[in-house]
Amino acid sequence: MSDISLEDIASLAKRRGFIYQGSEIYGGLAGTWDYGPLGTALKRNITNAWWKFFVDSRDDMYGIESAILMNPKVWEASGHVSGFTDPLIEDLKTKKRYRLDHVLEDAGVDVRGMDLAAMSAAIKEQGIKSPDGNELGNPASFNMLFETSMGAVEGEKSTIYLRGETAQGMFVNFKNIVDTFYPDLPFGVAQIGKAFRNEISPRDFVFRVREFEIMEFEYFISPNSWEGEFEKWRVAMHEWCEKILELPADKIHELEVSPEDRAHYSKRTVDFEFDFPFGKKELYGLAYRTDFDLTNHQNASGKNLEYRPKDGSAPFIPHVIEPTFGVDRSLMAVLCTAYTEDEMNGEKRIYLKLPKHLAPIKACVSPLLKNKPELVTKAREVYDMLKKELGAVMWDDNGNIGKRYRRQDEIGTPACIVIDFQTLEDNTVTVRNRDTAEQVRMKIEDLLANV
Numbered sequence: 001m002s003d004i005s006l007e008d009i010a011s012l013a014k015r016r017g018f019i020y021q022g023s024e025i026y027g028g029l030a031g032t033w034d035y036g037p038l039g040t041a042l043k044r045n046i047t048n049a050w051w052k053f054f055v056d057s058r059d060d061m062y063g064i065e066s067a068i069l070m071n072p073k074v075w076e077a078s079g080h081v082s083g084f085t086d087p088l089i090e091d092l093k094t095k096k097r098y099r100l101d102h103v104l105e106d107a108g109v110d111v112r113g114m115d116l117a118a119m120s121a122a123i124k125e126q127g128i129k130s131p132d133g134n135e136l137g138n139p140a141s142f143n144m145l146f147e148t149s150m151g152a153v154e155g156e157k158s159t160i161y162l163r164g165e166t167a168q169g170m171f172v173n174f175k176n177i178v179d180t181f182y183p184d185l186p187f188g189v190a191q192i193g194k195a196f197r198n199e200i201s202p203r204d205f206v207f208r209v210r211e212f213e214i215m216e217f218e219y220f221i222s223p224n225s226w227e228g229e230f231e232k233w234r235v236a237m238h239e240w241c242e243k244i245l246e247l248p249a250d251k252i253h254e255l256e257v258s259p260e261d262r263a264h265y266s267k268r269t270v271d272f273e274f275d276f277p278f279g280k281k282e283l284y285g286l287a288y289r290t291d292f293d294l295t296n297h298q299n300a301s302g303k304n305l306e307y308r309p310k311d312g313s314a315p316f317i318p319h320v321i322e323p324t325f326g327v328d329r330s331l332m333a334v335l336c337t338a339y340t341e342d343e344m345n346g347e348k349r350i351y352l353k354l355p356k357h358l359a360p361i362k363a364c365v366s367p368l369l370k371n372k373p374e375l376v377t378k379a380r381e382v383y384d385m386l387k388k389e390l391g392a393v394m395w396d397d398n399g400n401i402g403k404r405y406r407r408q409d410e411i412g413t414p415a416c417i418v419i420d421f422q423t424l425e426d427n428t429v430t431v432r433n434r435d436t437a438e439q440v441r442m443k444i445e446d447l448l449a450n451v
């Protein structure tokens with residue numbers, strides 16, 4: 001698996017309808033991708049598994065869906081209007097813009113702990129050129145919030161932002177949740193939804209895009225318990241990666257983020273990194289956001305956001321632990337892990353070794369020959385029965401059986417079921433296993449329990 005390239009994954013994703021370039025027929029739009037039918041199914045299986053694991057199976061978690069458009073005061077209070085920036089540098093000849101830290105990293109410089117001035121100095125001292133080999137200009141801070149305007153009357157429009165993170169939706173609803181559900185501390189507010197960042201240079205397929213999806217929760221705690229809570233969620237994040245997504249444990253690494261590199265709101269951050277084909281990169285983050293957000297929103301909104309303990313002790317502003325999970329990066333890690341090449345009957349075979357619960361299609365049903373009505377009718381019966389129970393079942397009668405298997409292998413379908421002449425006699429079918437390519441005969445009535 002180590003020699004798998006990002007191109008292998010992207011090409012399979014496109015060929016088999018997982019992910020297409022955004023606005024492709026118009027030449028695309030940088031940093032945007034569209035999920036096709038199988039990508040949508042895979043993504044949904046991941047988000048559903050996350051919701052089940054972190055929300056539905058617990059009794060201290062409250063799920064919400066807040067608006068993408070928020071009052072701009074939210075982003076002023078949260079510090080995003082002034083501080084949600086990435087360092088930018090421009091190629092003086094082509095005028096192309098790059099992430100300064102990425103240019104340095106690509107040149108082998110360790111940028112950890114460097115501020116804008118230090119990075120700027122490193123560019124000059126080491127004579128680093130742009131990726132096109134040209135002189136680089138002076139660095140600047142670039143704000144990643146997308147602006148849009150609201151209002152139907154021209155001239156009376158006001159600037160608002162597309163949310164740069166989902167977290168603020170949880171903070172502005174903190175009081176609503178407390179007032180309607182009276183939860184005991186600690187408790188969490190969770191959300192899955194889109195976030196938008198005007199990334200300077202989107203790259204690496206869906207790893208760094210301008211519109212992406214986040215699954216995250218804000219876990220409200222009393223300040224003296226933050227270390228234990230941080231540890232609890234650190235362990236749970238590993239459990240999610242290794243038990244639910246079934247990512248290999250040795251490809252997941254923790255990075256203790258230094259104070260200089262932490263986001264403006266964080267007192268401790270651990271990044272979860274994954275060995276992608278293009279290097280070890282951030283998959284998820286775990287941050288101790290203290291009472292930064294609620295305090296700022298209390299001050300800016302004038303609303304009391306304190307928590308009143310039920311035992312009558314003094315009210316206080318809760319602190320927050322925030323585990324955050326990028327959906328698109330999750331999907332990429334899953335695809336990179338599943339992508340397998342082997343040899344079968346002297347030919348190269350590609351298949352996705354997806355965990356069954358994540359596979360977009362659970363089973364494929366085929367009649368051995370599509371011009372034999374008796375086989376087709378029987379196969380339809382089996383298909384309808386499975387479809388009713390499993391939902392994600394595919395019908396495929398195109399080409400020969402070998403080709404059908406190859407197609408299903410590439411989309412990670414765990415089982416292919418073929419109805420042949422023997423089926424008409426004894427109600428058994430062939431079930432072929434994706435990973436081993438082994439075929440067994442099975443009674444139709446046993447299929448549901450076994451696929």
Ligand code: ATP
Binds near residue numbers: 209213328
């Ligand atoms: P990076 O350092 O890679 O830019 P970040 O530290 O800014 O990421 P967070 O603000 O912690 O990222 O965002 C939460 C999660 O959202 C990340 O862990 C990642 O999974 C995902 N994410 C962030 N930016 C992007 C992006 N541009 N495209 C896709 N996913 C992203």
